[in-house]
Amino acid sequence: MTGGAVCVLGRTGVNFGAGFTGGFAYVLDLERNFVDRYNHELIDISRIHPEAMQSHVQHLEGLLERHVAESASVWADEILSDLRTFLPKFWVVKPKAASIDSLIENLRRAA
DSSP states (O other), X not given: OEEEEEEEOSOOOTTBTTTOOEEEEEEXXXXXXXXXXXXXXXXXXXXXXXXXXXXXXXXXXXXXXXXXXXXXXXXXXXXXXXXXXXXXXXXEEEETTSOHHHHHHHHXXXX
């Protein structure tokens, strides 16, 4: 991925993030095994902390709302209905070269 944002609501494959040069991802990790599945050389991951990452929380919520509106996804709607419980299970994934604070700002400028 070279730009934009993606939200993964299911299991990822191995070596997630290979070729990741820009943008970022939110990955829901219900099985707690994402740390064994991502490309440690190219990307960094961090948990979403609502107090310190409010802009990411709002962005993720907007992505989920849009997904529900466009696809009628029952799973995304369930996550939205109990977002406070699901938030600690999400990772923010970014290229090592990018600042986590700049990711949302860059996306806003592009919009």
